[in-house]
Amino acid sequence: MVLYPVIGKLVHKRVVLASASPRRREILNQAGLRFEVVPSRFKEKLDKSSFPTPYAYAIETAKQKALEVAHRMHSKDSRTADLVIGADTIVTIAGLILEKPVDKQDAYRMLSRLSGKEHSVFTGVTIVHCSRAGRQLQTEVLEFYEETRVTFSELSEEMLWAYIHSGEPMDKAGGYGIQALGGMLVEHVRGDFLNVVGFPLNHFCKKLSQLYCPPTPDAHQESIPAVGSVEKLRDPETLTGQANAGEGVQQTACNGTVESQPPCPWGLLDLIHGFKGSKVLLTACKLKVFDVLKDGAVLSAADVAAKIDASVHGTEWLLEGCAELGLLLRCAQGYRNTELASVFLASDAEYSLQGFITLCNNHTWDLFTHLETAVREGGDQLRLLSGRQTEDLFKDPVLIGSEEMLLQWMRGAHDLAKLSAQALAKAFDLSRFKSACHLGGCTGTLAYRLAQAYPHLQVTVFDLPKVIELAPSFHPCGWQAAQVSFLAGDIFQDGLPEAELYILSRDPYSWPDDVLQQLLSKVSEICKPGCALLIAGPVLDEERQTTRAQIPMLLRAHSGGRTTQGYERLLRAHGFHDVRVVRTGGLLDAVLATR
Numbered sequence: 001m002v003l004y005p006v007i008g009k010l011v012h013k014r015v016v017l018a019s020a021s022p023r024r025r026e027i028l029n030q031a032g033l034r035f036e037v038v039p040s041r042f043k044e045k046l047d048k049s050s051f052p053t054p055y056a057y058a059i060e061t062a063k064q065k066a067l068e069v070a071h072r073m074h075s076k077d078s079r080t081a082d083l084v085i086g087a088d089t090i091v092t093i094a095g096l097i098l099e100k101p102v103d104k105q106d107a108y109r110m111l112s113r114l115s116g117k118e119h120s121v122f123t124g125v126t127i128v129h130c131s132r133a134g135r136q137l138q139t140e141v142l143e144f145y146e147e148t149r150v151t152f153s154e155l156s157e158e159m160l161w162a163y164i165h166s167g168e169p170m171d172k173a174g175g176y177g178i179q180a181l182g183g184m185l186v187e188h189v190r191g192d193f194l195n196v197v198g199f200p201l202n203h204f205c206k207k208l209s210q211l212y213c214p215p216t217p218d219a220h221q222e223s224i225p226a227v228g229s230v231e232k233l234r235d236p237e238t239l240t241g242q243a244n245a246g247e248g249v250q251q252t253a254c255n256g257t258v259e260s261q262p263p264c265p266w267g268l269l270d271l272i273h274g275f276k277g278s279k280v281l282l283t284a285c286k287l288k289v290f291d292v293l294k295d296g297a298v299l300s301a302a303d304v305a306a307k308i309d310a311s312v313h314g315t316e317w318l319l320e321g322c323a324e325l326g327l328l329l330r331c332a333q334g335y336r337n338t339e340l341a342s343v344f345l346a347s348d349a350e351y352s353l354q355g356f357i358t359l360c361n362n363h364t365w366d367l368f369t370h371l372e373t374a375v376r377e378g379g380d381q382l383r384l385l386s387g388r389q390t391e392d393l394f395k396d397p398v399l400i401g402s403e404e405m406l407l408q409w410m411r412g413a414h415d416l417a418k419l420s421a422q423a424l425a426k427a428f429d430l431s432r433f434k435s436a437c438h439l440g441g442c443t444g445t446l447a448y449r450l451a452q453a454y455p456h457l458q459v460t461v462f463d464l465p466k467v468i469e470l471a472p473s474f475h476p477c478g479w480q481a482a483q484v485s486f487l488a489g490d491i492f493q494d495g496l497p498e499a500e501l502y503i504l505s506r507d508p509y510s511w512p513d514d515v516l517q518q519l520l521s522k523v524s525e526i527c528k529p530g531c532a533l534l535i536a537g538p539v540l541d542e543e544r545q546t547t548r549a550q551i552p553m554l555l556r557a558h559s560g561g562r563t564t565q566g567y568e569r570l571l572r573a574h575g576f577h578d579v580r581v582v583r584t585g586g587l588l589d590a591v592l593a594t595r
């Protein structure tokens with residue numbers, strides 16, 4: 001029996017499960033899905049430390065598994081799939097990611113860690129939608145994850161070893177199978193049980209329904225829209241308006257004639273509603289909702305209202321909005337932060353985005369509310385919206401009227417830099433360099449990460465005097481302080497300090513071409529043969545000219561970003577060679593070129 005109509009809609013599609021897991025096969029079989037199994041050959045060895053969260057790692061692994069199968073099927077057998085499904089399940093406890101144990105000792109280590117405690121199980125799922133463009137394979141990727149919290153009983157040594165000797169732990173994430181003997185170790189489960197077993201069926205069906213059976217506009221209207229748009233992945237029939245009457249495209253009018261109407265523009269409706277979700281998030285951050293719920297606190301709406309000094313009714317509405325957006329979890333006792341909120345939204349979290357969020361709420365939001373005036377009259381708002389802000393943000397006293405505004409901008413830049421600094425520092429082996437200069441290095445986030453990765457590297461952060469003056473408040477305590485120095489100057493006007501490695505990362509992709517060319521000439525002049533330039537910016541997909549990070553380039557970039565070839569051309573024109581690109585999987589990719 002098929003409960004979700006979407007399963008039936010996939011009958012004529014070639015659906016492939018890119019997994020060797022018998023559990024995933026069984027779960028999808030039971031749901032009535034017709035699919036082939038092609039186990040992925042992707043080696044699961046991504047660098048966990050380069051991901052900001054455990055689920056980002058699980059999602060990326062799931063994606064690589066699915067893409068490997070999609071490409072293999074297309075190129076080897078020319079049997080292009082319509083949909084390829086990949087999944088990856090991990091267990092996390094106290095910041096550690098546990099996968100399948102490599103041997104019994106490893107299983108013992110994992111299970112004794114889980115004993116008597118609550119842990120999270122994340123399954124990252126990727127749905128790759130494949131199509132052909134001539135001989136080329138085109139892929140569109142939809143990804144999501146599900147978290148389930150599982151609490152283990154205290155496990156005696158005897159019990160632990162008896163379970164390990166049963167052989168069950170070996171092919172299971174975290175070393176246990178909740179669906180079999182391992183179920184005896186489990187005291188409590190919060191969330192989707194099948195997610196622990198290896199596949200979040202409920203979430204998967206909902207995602208498919210969004211793609212292939214979007215709800216009617218009326219049902220949609222009052223709800224806060226989903227954060228991401230999946231328009232491109234919807235059933236092509238629905239998109240082109242060729243669906244039949246049963247799918248609501250043709251309607252019989254009162255006079256009996258059949259009228260046709262265009263398909264519902266879901267992507268458009270998401271755009272129209274999108275600002276609501278954004279404002280809910282910005283407001284909850286401003287009111288410190290995620291701070292009062294940090295460290296696993298579970299509070300009722302009334303308790304939260306008292307702590308944030310707001311009305312109970314209004315707080316209830318806000319908390320419900322946050323839950324809809326996946327930022328809070330509802331439970332019987334009230335609300336608690338999701339993993340996403342704990343990692344990125346609590347003010348004192350290592351990867352907190354509070355500074356960036358405050359900037360968006362106080363500054364960017366206002367600018368966009370004046371978009372119409374800016375378009376009509378030109379002026380500062382338009383200048384900022386056109387992506388030229390990085391060029392003269394600090395120079396323009398109108399845009400940066402006060403030190404507080406500059407600080408806000410720096411906090412935002414600092415938050416974003418934290419997201420990619422570690423991956424950028426490790427993208428290449430930079431151990432041959434003794435000195436580096438980060439041009440426009442702002443608060444020094446990348447500089448400190450580089451110093452940490454290369455103990456013999458001296459890094460100079462070169463930025464405007466006002467920025468350098470305020471930068472100390474961002475310096476991490478006790479971190480490689482002797483290796484990092486700050487120097488005031490204007491990268492466009494002043495001479496650049498000498499270094500073996502120059503770094504450009506302050507949105508080089510959003511500098512207009514002429515400005516970037518000017519800067520590269522300057523760097524090229526001072527950079528000695530054998531020395532190098534590292535650019536941190538999103539590298540666009542060669543074929544589709546989109547970034548994997550899905551940055552809304554149009555809204556922020558003047559030049560629209562560059563492909564690998566684009567960077568190569570640009571850098572060669574300025575006397576650099578050996579241009580190498582590493583896609584970090586994060587916000588910024590890394591490009592290294594030698595002079």
Ligand SMILES: O=c1[nH]cc([C@@H]2O[C@H](COP(=O)(O)OP(=O)(O)OP(=O)(O)O)[C@@H](O)[C@H]2O)c(=O)[nH]1
Pocket residue numbers: 018019020021022023024039040044065087088089090100171172173176177178179182196197198199
């Ligand atoms: O309670 C349970 N927890 C986990 C499992 C099974 O564990 C594995 C997780 O490993 P992974 O996601 O890497 O998937 P693989 O088995 O390697 O298959 P792929 O081909 O997809 O890489 C998974 O099989 C879960 O089902 C369990 O059974 N119970």
